[in-house]
Amino acid sequence: MVTRKAKPKAPVQYDSRHLADLIKRPLITEKATQLLGYNQYVFEVDRRATKPEIKAAIQELFKVKVVGISTMNNPPKRRRVGRFMGYKPRYKRAIVRLAPEDEIILFPEV
Secondary structure (H helix, E strand, C coil), X not given: CCCXXXXXXXXXXXXXXXXXXXXXXXXXXXXXXXXXXXXXXEEEECCCCCHHHHHHHHHHHHCCCEEEEEEEEECCEEEEECCEEEEECCEEEEEEEXXXXXXXXXXXXX
């Protein structure tokens, strides 16, 4: 039986302009502020973004080391305006865990 040696994979190169479009905004909720104590940050990201792309974007934009990422797709929520029913748009949320020595300053001192 002949075995093939796997070629080492080259690191994926991302365009920095593309990466900036993946991260939409930080989410500031009660749970998100509690996660700050564990060095975890919550962001709304593009729904088509993958975990490696999100990791590359956070590391490029904030110059930090990402240890792990959890993502979830939030469903659309029904909203009523008068007698009309509508929906709030769905979105993808990413919880980013950073290395202990790193931090992201979401609220700069004024």
